[in-house]
Amino acid sequence: MADLPEPTIERLLQLTRVLDNCGAAVVTSAEIETRTGWSSHTIRKDISYLDGDFSTGSGYDVAALGSAVRSALGLDIKRKCCVVGLGRLGSAYLNFPAFADEGFELVAGFDSSVNRVEILRSPVPLYPAFKMGEVIVRFGIEMALLCVPAASAQAAADRLAAAGIKGIVNFAPIALELPPGISVRNVYVVDELRAISARIPIRKKENP
Amino acid sequence: MADLPEPTIERLLQLTRVLDNCGAAVVTSAEIETRTGWSSHTIRKDISYLDGDFSTGSGYDVAALGSAVRSALGLDIKRKCCVVGLGRLGSAYLNFPAFADEGFELVAGFDSSVNRVEILRSPVPLYPAFKMGEVIVRFGIEMALLCVPAASAQAAADRLAAAGIKGIVNFAPIALELPPGISVRNVYVVDELRAISARIPIRKKENP
DNA sequence: CCATGTGAATGCGTTCACAGCC
DNA sequence: GGCTGTGAACGCATTCACATGG
Numbered sequence: 001m002a003d004l005p006e007p008t009i010e011r012l013l014q015l016t017r018v019l020d021n022c023g024a025a026v027v028t029s030a031e032i033e034t035r036t037g038w039s040s041h042t043i044r045k046d047i048s049y050l051d052g053d054f055s056t057g058s059g060y061d062v063a064a065l066g067s068a069v070r071s072a073l074g075l076d077i078k079r080k081c082c083v084v085g086l087g088r089l090g091s092a093y094l095n096f097p098a099f100a101d102e103g104f105e106l107v108a109g110f111d112s113s114v115n116r117v118e119i120l121r122s123p124v125p126l127y128p129a130f131k132m133g134e135v136i137v138r139f140g141i142e143m144a145l146l147c148v149p150a151a152s153a154q155a156a157a158d159r160l161a162a163a164g165i166k167g168i169v170n171f172a173p174i175a176l177e178l179p180p181g182i183s184v185r186n187v188y189v190v191d192e193l194r195a196i197s198a199r200i201p202i203r204k205k206e207n208p
Numbered sequence: 209m210a211d212l213p214e215p216t217i218e219r220l221l222q223l224t225r226v227l228d229n230c231g232a233a234v235v236t237s238a239e240i241e242t243r244t245g246w247s248s249h250t251i252r253k254d255i256s257y258l259d260g261d262f263s264t265g266s267g268y269d270v271a272a273l274g275s276a277v278r279s280a281l282g283l284d285i286k287r288k289c290c291v292v293g294l295g296r297l298g299s300a301y302l303n304f305p306a307f308a309d310e311g312f313e314l315v316a317g318f319d320s321s322v323n324r325v326e327i328l329r330s331p332v333p334l335y336p337a338f339k340m341g342e343v344i345v346r347f348g349i350e351m352a353l354l355c356v357p358a359a360s361a362q363a364a365a366d367r368l369a370a371a372g373i374k375g376i377v378n379f380a381p382i383a384l385e386l387p388p389g390i391s392v393r394n395v396y397v398v399d400e401l402r403a404i405s406a407r408i409p410i411r412k413k414e415n416p
Numbered sequence: 417c418c419a420t421g422t423g424a425a426t427g428c429g430t431t432c433a434c435a436g437c438c
Numbered sequence: 439g440g441c442t443g444t445g446a447a448c449g450c451a452t453t454c455a456c457a458t459g460g
Contacts, residue, residue, distance in 0.1 A: 167404030
């Protein structure tokens with residue numbers, strides 16, 4: 001399996017959700033088209049990058065296809081995560097159950113306030129920020145949820161990068177500067193609103 | 209100004225953040241390259257789609273470029289939004305101040321529980337879900353934050369679509385089916401972790 | 417001289433069309 | 439017959455290279 005085109009990765013990720021929620025045991029590429037809006041050509045091409053045989057003769061075997069996608073994307077690998085910044089958002093994620101269901105193991109939380117680290121009750125161990133590098137290496141943590149305020153986000157990201165983190169989910173509304181090889185995904189609701197806003201046609205009919 | 213390529217839109221959206229946080233009055237495309245990782249060629253091309261003259265001879269005028277980008281993307285237009293589903297997440301957004309700063313006006317909240325609508329204190333008016341269509345049309349609401357549980361997300365999205373909504377930020381972990389012309393942006397942290405996971409190379413050095 | 421701006425070339429992802437298979 | 443699978447054609451975005459302007 002050569003490596004997949006970026007857009008294909010993004011579609012396959014979404015495809016797992018479609019398969020999980022589709023109910024039936026078999027789906028055709030045409031059905032996926034109506035559910036997602038991607039053309040059936042694109043979907044078949046995407047699936048053709050995977051190795052394995054999922055065709056039943058009249059559609060794809062949902063279970064087989066699902067596990068092939070997960071395996072191709074490395075979603076069957078358990079990965080260790082941490083939360084950096086234990087404010088309102090960060091401390092909420094400490095108790096978020098869905099992570100475990102999807103193969104992500106939350107193993108540490110960090111905050112620059114030693115006081116907060118000591119007081120907060122949490123199902124995962126908490127550490128003061130200066131232990132970040134050491135703990136990440138020791139546990140083999142690969143991903144971080146970066147929940148600190150915008151002003152300290154870049155500094156925290158630098159420390160994560162130095163500790164060898166592989167990916168960061170960034171909740172701060174700034175563009176992080178990081179060395180290549182580290183994946184960043186920005187999660188900021190206002191940016192999503194802006195992205196939608198940018199796609200609303202200006203004074204034009206939708207079907208020109 | 210012809211319409212912009214999709215990838216260019218996405219980059220320009222991020223570019224506004226870079227410009228806001230860059231401090232200086234002038235930036236070169238090379239500086240933007242180090243801050244974002246996009247090649248200076250790409251950046252110059254993106255900017256060349258805009259009309260106006262931002263070059264000072266030694267870099268771009270940050271303020272002028274910023275406002276040109278915002279205008280090209282329609283970010284200078286005030287847009288009305290609503291929150292659908294007033295659980296923990298939805299009710300948090302009712303009080304989120306950053307929306308207004310960025311030109312988004314939150315004008316309504318909806319929930320299927322009439323009880324919750326009556327009890328919840330909120331700076332914006334709340335309505336029972338059955339009034340959704342009417343209120344959206346009356347106020348000219350263009351965008352919705354969809355914060356209902358996964359099981360009811362599709363039904364709620366259908367009602368939003370019927371009311372003529374232009375875009376939806378979807379917090380439910382399902383792929384919504386909607387007619388063309390409506391922008392959807394999915395926000396689900398586990399999906400971001402999966403996206404990162406899919407990009408962590410499997411047992412390979414990063415510099416092969 | 418340095419940095420932008422832009423037609424032209426390149427390369428990659430999507431679309432097509434048809435062969436293969438149930 | 440219907441659906442998948444895939445080399446080939448196409449089209450769009452990125453990259454290049456050089457002309458232009460401060």
